[in-house]
Amino acid sequence: MEHLREKELSSEQIYSGKIIDLYVQEVELPDGKTSKREIIKHPGAVAVIALTSNGKILMVEQFRKALERTLVEIPAGKLEKGEKPEITAVRELEEETGYTAGSIDHLISFYTSPGFADELVHLYITEDLIPLENKASLDEDEFVELMEVTLEEAEEMVANGRIYDAKTAYAVQYLQLRQAMKGK
């Protein structure tokens, strides 16, 4: 779709941070006019659907400063430079839940906010959880509360807004679809 492409005329870095960078770009539109694009660069992230042997879903509750509230989410975290997403996924699982994964499968990857950010989330699933003898430690600025919920409880949390983010909503719907397909 080459005719939709926007040509970059200039790019100014406004901010370089711990997690995100901000650029403001001048672009030439398909009709020759110019416009401004505000772009967030993000290292990308992973998230894990982790199911216990009795079919419960591991969730973590944490405070999200951007929203000024807590959310219940599947275990997740951002990619470290040069780290393979699959490795990050297992590391974040270990840090946030105290379990490691004997095996882990990639389900899907998606951009979260293509209108202004390049954040790509890689979603994994594991049903092969092994409790760690020594719990891995969280990042210094991370505080989370672990919980194990049934799919029905997760559906309720979507309905009442305790679960309120795209990756976790996708994960819950994925498990609903899997259950619906099993019955066929």
Added chain:
Amino acid sequence: MEHLREKELSSEQIYSGKIIDLYVQEVELPDGKTSKREIIKHPGAVAVIALTSNGKILMVEQFRKALERTLVEIPAGKLEKGEKPEITAVRELEEETGYTAGSIDHLISFYTSPGFADELVHLYITEDLIPLENKASLDEDEFVELMEVTLEEAEEMVANGRIYDAKTAYAVQYLQLRQAMKGK
């Protein structure tokens, strides 16, 4: 979950833009230590699952400068100040597809990137499309290509990466779930 709360010590606005604002905040963590949070403020957005009378899904292809590529997405757009999400949803549908909706239902809302942004997407569905006699015009800096695809074609696009964003992946999965439930 009050004990997870981060107390704001200071907040500095780094950038105020056309669509996003950037703040850097100093926070006090639950253990009394301090940390920095980088926060993007966004007006929020809407997206619409729009199904034609023969069951096809309206999709739009557009160039996403943040990703340097085109994506195929469900019709979507950002909220205007003070505009009700349902009104925005119908307006964006009209602008991007040339159809309006006789009725429209709210499906779910979710935060796209709770780790660093407050963008909330409101997802709607309509099966009550009415072609407009005079096509509404797009924003000046918007160029999109309309297509109508079957659910099977949409699933293929998820698999081959033409569909690659969270809201559209969620929408396709929603339609898969609906189809699976119908067969029960």
